[in-house]
Amino acid sequence: MTTISTAAVQAIEHAEAAWIEALVEGEEALIALMLPDSTVVHGPAGKVDDRETWARFHLQRRRSVSGRATRLSITVRGSIAIATCFQEMYTVLDESGTPFPMQETVTRVWAQTPAGWRVAHMHMARRFPPV
16 A cells, blocks of 8 residues: 555545544534535435435434444545445434434545545445344
8 A cells, every 4th residue: 555545544534533523513514524516325215315405304313422433444546535334323313312323334435625535425324223
């Protein structure tokens, strides 16, 4: 692996960590890490949304209080990177309830921009039941 590739992989590792933090922080933090024309494929039927619609939808249904990503795999091809991981968010659907884990397998396509790496596309598949 070249120095450039190692630096790019480390940058994506940092971007992925920032993404998990943004899921807890909220809509503005998520949108800031996405390209204006990015798309998200999610839900059991493969719903496709733009970044604003997805962020709003995601946060109206649940609130994540913490999270983590495991088994992160990163492939870098020039100014594009593909990251796949298992994402586990501790979530509340009702503020009076106890947070519970929601697991997803996620692939994010990151594009390098002058402002840093940004999500160009994301595909999420929920894991039922969680493992």
